[in-house]
Amino acid sequence: MTKKIEFIDLKAQYRHLKEKVDERISQVLEHGQFIMGPEVRELEQKLEEYTSAKHCITVSSGTEALLISLMALGVKPSDEIITTAFTFVATAEVIALLGAIPVFVDVEPDTCNIDVSKIEGAITSKTRAIIPVSLYGQVADMDEINEIASRHGIAVIEDAAQSFGASYRGKRSCNVSTIACTSFFPSKPLGCYGDGGAIFTDNSDLAKIMREIRVHGQERRYYHTRIGVGGRMDTIQCAVVLAKLENLDWEIDQRIKIGSRYVNALGNIEGVRTLGVRDDRTCVWGQFTLLCEDREAILEKLNRVGVPTAVHYPIPLHIQPAYVNSCRIVGNLTQTEKVAHQVLSLPMHPYLGTSEQEFIIAAFSQ
Numbered sequence: 035m036t037k038k039i040e041f042i043d044l045k046a047q048y049r050h051l052k053e054k055v056d057e058r059i060s061q062v063l064e065h066g067q068f069i070m071g072p073e074v075r076e077l078e079q080k081l082e083e084y085t086s087a088k089h090c091i092t093v094s095s096g097t098e099a100l101l102i103s104l105m106a107l108g109v110k111p112s113d114e115i116i117t118t119a120f121t122f123v124a125t126a127e128v129i130a131l132l133g134a135i136p137v138f139v140d141v142e143p144d145t146c147n148i149d150v151s152k153i154e155g156a157i158t159s160k161t162r163a164i165i166p167v168s169l170y171g172q173v174a175d176m177d178e179i180n181e182i183a184s185r186h187g188i189a190v191i192e193d194a195a196q197s198f199g200a201s202y203r204g205k206r207s208c209n210v211s212t213i214a215c216t217s218f219f220p221s222k223p224l225g226c227y228g229d230g231g232a233i234f235t236d237n238s239d240l241a242k243i244m245r246e247i248r249v250h251g252q253e254r255r256y257y258h259t260r261i262g263v264g265g266r267m268d269t270i271q272c273a274v275v276l277a278k279l280e281n282l283d284w285e286i287d288q289r290i291k292i293g294s295r296y297v298n299a300l301g302n303i304e305g306v307r308t309l310g311v312r313d314d315r316t317c318v319w320g321q322f323t324l325l326c327e328d329r330e331a332i333l334e335k336l337n338r339v340g341v342p343t344a345v346h347y348p349i350p351l352h353i354q355p356a357y358v359n360s361c362r363i364v365g366n367l368t369q370t371e372k373v374a375h376q377v378l379s380l381p382m383h384p385y386l387g388t389s390e391q392e393f394i395i396a397a398f399s400q
């Protein structure tokens with residue numbers, strides 16, 4: 035292969051969308067409303083339409099989306115939030131930032147998403163919310179999670195940073211829980227050219243509170259009813275997402291097709307397992323991740339022929355120095371620790387060509 039294989043090819047996407055992106059950005063440069071310009075609300079409306087969620091609030095990142103959600107729910111020190119230790123650090127970080135306690139339960143061995151059967155045993159009088167992560171682009175068992183949460187009067191926040199565009203039982207990710215948070219970090223399924231994110235909810239009271247928290251807790255200019263953050267998304271970044279949104283359906287389709295091609299080709303290889311994807315939902319492969327018995331051997335084999343790889347994520351959060359003493363573990367995290375040793379992500383983006391993909395697949399049997 036003469037052309038270098040990119041793990042995520044943002045340049046190919048830009049070449050494809052150049053006209054739309056350039057035009058959108060130059061419109062912002064012309065009107066000059068760089069903060070809370072018209073593109074901000076325009077994007078929120080388009081995302082409300084796309085997800086069917088009643089309210090979308092754009093924010094400065096996926097991390098900030100999670101933080102603002104927890105603040106809006108009134109999470110305070112020593113409250114408990116149930117999630118998994120097998121996720122990007124931001125999921126637990128925002129909990130700890132508020133002085134609350136991340137409570138980790140184990141994941142399913144095939145999807146790497148939260149194991150619903152472990153949730154109820156982790157609920158105490160201090161539990162305020164559950165944060166299921168739609169890891170690698172697949173929504174967790176949300177109906178079951180919502181049912182448990184409503185019986186206990188607690189909220190559910192979907193960490194949908196990797197799953198924008200995925201569907202679950204006829205609904206879209208970001209519209210299957212009390213609140214959902216997504217990220218527009220450049221490498222996510224819907225990304226901008228910097229940092230950005232969005233919060234979704236059907237609850238109008240929460241939406242109003244989150245809009246206020248986004249801008250320093252102000253109800254109107256210079257009148258602050260609550261403690262907030264500087265959490266707005268830049269107008270230019272909203273303009274970029276608006277341009278990319280026009281091509282999103284095609285891109286999601288490509289992701290699903292490329293994902294199936296990988297699954298079909300690699301599913302029967304000795305020592306390799308592909309991710310379990312449930313029949314009632316789609317996976318948009320925010321990462322295309324495999325489970326490998328001997329990860330080091332495969333990693334070396336792929337890297338030798340120039341196939342870039344990544345590990346999402348090598349060290350679960352309950353054994354990270356920053357969290358080891360500030361989290362609570364319920365049951366054991368056997369599967370979490372097992373998958374952390376096995377996961378390996380392959381190049382995945384909508385512009386990955388068939389011949390490139392064949393080259394990557396062939397590298398496994400060399």
Ligand SMILES: *Cc1c(COP(=O)(O)O)cnc(C)c1O
Nearest residue numbers: 095096097122124195217218219
């Ligand atoms: C990317 C990511 C985040 C954080 O998003 P940022 O926009 O980078 O702050 C949170 N959770 C998960 C699961 C992620 O993958």
